[in-house]
Amino acid sequence: MRLILLDEYNEQTMQLAKPIYDRHRRVLLAAGRKIDPKYLERLKQMDIRYIFVDDAVSEGITMEELLDMPSWMDAIEIVQQAFETVKTKQSLDVRNVFKLVAKLVDEVNKRKVLTIIPSTSLEADLRLYAHCVNVTLLALQIGKKIGLNSLQLRDLAVGALLHDIGKVMDGKEEHTVKGFEYLRKEREISLLAAHVAYQHHEFHDGTGAPRGLNGEQIHLYAKICAIANEFEHLVSSQQIPPHEALEILMAKSGSHHSQEIVRLFVENIPAYPPGTRVKMSNGKEAIVTKIISHMQRPYVRYLDTHEEISLIDHPSLLIVETVSV
Ligand SMILES: [Fe+2]
Numbered sequence: 001m002r003l004i005l006l007d008e009y010n011e012q013t014m015q016l017a018k019p020i021y022d023r024h025r026r027v028l029l030a031a032g033r034k035i036d037p038k039y040l041e042r043l044k045q046m047d048i049r050y051i052f053v054d055d056a057v058s059e060g061i062t063m064e065e066l067l068d069m070p071s072w073m074d075a076i077e078i079v080q081q082a083f084e085t086v087k088t089k090q091s092l093d094v095r096n097v098f099k100l101v102a103k104l105v106d107e108v109n110k111r112k113v114l115t116i117i118p119s120t121s122l123e124a125d126l127r128l129y130a131h132c133v134n135v136t137l138l139a140l141q142i143g144k145k146i147g148l149n150s151l152q153l154r155d156l157a158v159g160a161l162l163h164d165i166g167k168v169m170d171g172k173e174e175h176t177v178k179g180f181e182y183l184r185k186e187r188e189i190s191l192l193a194a195h196v197a198y199q200h201h202e203f204h205d206g207t208g209a210p211r212g213l214n215g216e217q218i219h220l221y222a223k224i225c226a227i228a229n230e231f232e233h234l235v236s237s238q239q240i241p242p243h244e245a246l247e248i249l250m251a252k253s254g255s256h257h258s259q260e261i262v263r264l265f266v267e268n269i270p271a272y273p274p275g276t277r278v279k280m281s282n283g284k285e286a287i288v289t290k291i292i293s294h295m296q297r298p299y300v301r302y303l304d305t306h307e308e309i310s311l312i313d314h315p316s317l318l319i320v321e322t323v324s325v
């Protein structure tokens with residue numbers, strides 16, 4: 001299995017590896033099928049940009065680093081419900097949010113590596129919610145590495161899940177301010193989680209918004225959320241491959257983002273997730289098959305000989321670039 005851009009789909013060689021959903025979270029196309037050209041056109045109109053496929057090149061790659069699709073869709077539904085209650089000015093169903101947080105913490109704890117399903121593999125209506133789920137999964141991985149305890153992880157996750165809740169609220173203020181004003185009045189939501197919504201667009205050098213806080217004034221959870229948020233945008237909306245997104249974050253480390261947390265992020269988020277087609281420094285083409293311990297040194301399989309090697313055992317061998325299709 002591997003993730004490709006919809007434009008790269010080839011009916012002759014590929015079939016769907018995961019279902020495609022519509023805006024109501026219903027299965028539109030089931031896994032195991034080929035996409036016929038008429039449907040492909042429809043998916044393009046729906047602006048679905050990424051799909052998971054099975055083909056000869058990706059045979060045997062299982063991508064266990066991903067959340068399973070039904071769990072991801074359930075999580076998206078809970079975030080959607082939360083955002084929609086806020087839109088109608090009702091009080092939040094915090095219990096459901098906490099239940100989801102516990103589930104996501106579990107998903108992160110049981111895996112060594114977790115890669116995100118781009119939110120642009122869904123229709124536009126669901127992307128904001130999918131974005132929030134993805135940001136939470138990324139933030140939790142960093143929280144786990146830092147050694148936050150379960151209560152701290154919960155606050156970080158609640159903050160990350162709801163960081164953009166202000167985007168669906170009326171009013172002239174920025175979404176960070178609206179989100180904060182709403183969340184801080186919710187009795188069961190901690191003030192720290194509310195501050196994640198408030199501070200996730202602040203920059204380390206004090207040039208961010210809404211208050212221009214500097215690195216010392218920004219809360220740790222908001223710093224983590226800011227990095228996870230930018231990475232998710234780059235990979236999902238801007239279709240930038242993970243290794244380039246990580247480079248962009250490194251370039252902004254010390255100015256927009258905390259150096260320390262960018263370093264942790266880069267060490268713990270895979271630059272080349274399984275299923276990525278790559279060109280090696282020896283000129284050969286390969287596909288990333290799995291990641292066991294070192295995030296930047298995965299296992300790769302040569303396309304010509306099918307030989308699989310660990311880049312940890314071949315320290316002089318480098319991935320030079322990614323190859324599409
Ligand atoms: Fe935001």
Ligand SMILES: [Fe+2]
Pocket residue numbers: 131135163164229
């Ligand atoms: Fe965001």
